[in-house]
Amino acid sequence: MKEMPQISDAEWRVMQVIWGKSPVTANEVIVQLEKDTDWKPKTVKTLIRRLVDKKALGFQKEGKAYLYYPLITENEGIRVESEAFLKKVFNGSLNLMLANFIDEQKFTEGELAELRRIIDGSGQRR
């Protein structure tokens, strides 16, 4: 398994945009992020460049502007983040986490029902 780069919170926002649509120009990313953040364009450019350095993004020159695309899939990213979180907080135990969430009554009745459906569906599929 190759080393997955560390992706910070701010960088993650950029990845989400690019996972949502790619390839994209830096400007498209900037426009998207202006909707939910108050980051200046230069800030987004910095984040993009760092992600390129980390090999989380690749690009190809298209004339003046570059087109960026992800080098790691969203699922890979999620996996890495999830493992880091589980390791830090729940000793890597998914069950411990679930037990905790359920104990803390994080789920509404409806969510529990939905969860049950998902589980049953999952049982079906495997």
Place this chain on the structure above:
Amino acid sequence: MKEMPQISDAEWRVMQVIWGKSPVTANEVIVQLEKDTDWKPKTVKTLIRRLVDKKALGFQKEGKAYLYYPLITENEGIRVESEAFLKKVFNGSLNLMLANFIDEQKFTEGELAELRRIIDGSGQRR
């Protein structure tokens, strides 16, 4: 809700020790952490001091050494970490996270059964 301090990965390890037993002296923490890490005593002292600065730990002088104790509960800590993780990766949606884990087949058949039991039990209790 008062602002919860940011607790880094390394600091979290210290909190875990102190949540496990408190009040404790710095040395007891150092001894505990030497079992799973190769941190030098000074490193642990730094982490403890930063946690005191962040108001995650309090202490009372007991002669020469101090006795440290947590100012935030483990559950509070877990809640903050979990929310940050969910927010970053799953737009704050617990269900999205679960659906993803289940989809990624993170659970064994047995764990799914257990999960079902927990859910049903939870439904019972509320």
Place this chain on the structure above:
DNA sequence: AAAAAAAGATTACAGATGTAATCTAAAACC
């Protein structure tokens, strides 16, 4: 009491992160 040991306080220092501004080169416009 002088010396040694030990605890916390202060200082260190590089890399990551958030958040940009400035520099440089190329493209578009007049």
Place this chain on the structure above:
DNA sequence: GGTTTTAGATTACATCTGTAATCTTTTTTT
């Protein structure tokens, strides 16, 4: 073709983190 615009590259800078070492003060120990 010179000028303006614009894209990416470089530089900036404070804070946080990981990982300690040194300094200072207070206890012990002899």
